Amino acid sequence: MKCIRCKKKAVITLKRHNAAFCAECFLHYYRNQVLKNIQKNKMFKKDDRVLVVVSGGKDSMALWDVLAKEGYNVVAMYINLGIGEYSNRSQKVVENFAKKNNLPLIVKNIKEEFGLDIYKLSKTLKRSPCSVCGTIKRYLFNKVAYDNGFSVIATGHNLDDEAATLLGNILNWGESYLARQGPVLPQTHPETYKKVKPLYTLTEKENMYYVLLNKIEFLHEECPYSVGARSILYKELLNELEEKSPGTKQRFLIGFLENGKKHFKEVENIELKECKTCGHVTTTEECSFCRLTKVSNTVS
Ligand code: Q46
């Protein structure tokens, strides 16, 4: 098969676009997609300070690399979640990349800095590790953005992630979630941040090709707590559909964003206040991060 752009031998086929590319033209297509997503959705400009959340996985590593190469003003942030060797290995990957490319990186360690243990907290509170982890990550992203004067937070969510989230939200008729789902989550308060997903039209596979072609080191293993997650089941189901009908995921997500989303409204108007302990913005008297820290002090 020939590359649709330069007619040289193709090495990558993208069935959903009915296209094939050589390595060079694939990278051109990839960069164009990212730049188009940023501009079309007014995510950020060249002079905005962007905090890029990185985990060491292929998606966030691809995002970090492409934004840095395109000249955006990015600083990466990595959180060591204290999940055994998985966390240590991912931290190494991220630190190596920053060092090799001379890029700024902020590292937070939830055990060492805050005494938080996701496993212990999830057992004590009878909550899933991912729900505890989500609370901690959301808080720290906002805190780091606030303390360091960033204007936007970017994450490596891809088309597969977004389509799986959409399927989950539809199966549960999560009206508020559906109203909010999209590549840009606007800022709702001076202390919360605009959150953007520049890779939302690119698949996991395309991100994988990007890191492989650029010889970017990444962590191949997934977080051990992701095993059995509902989102993985949704991804598998969507992959089956995609296999039989290429383009399904893209039609599902983009069709929703363009035609479906407008029919959903945020149900409640949440009032934001200051946490009585840390002063950061929250919906309750004390924010969930400070409550976790207190529980953690009683169990350790
Ligand atoms: S890191 Fe955290 Fe994920 Fe691991 S514990 Fe769950 S939420 S699966 S993106």
Ligand code: ZN
């Ligand atoms: Zn607080």
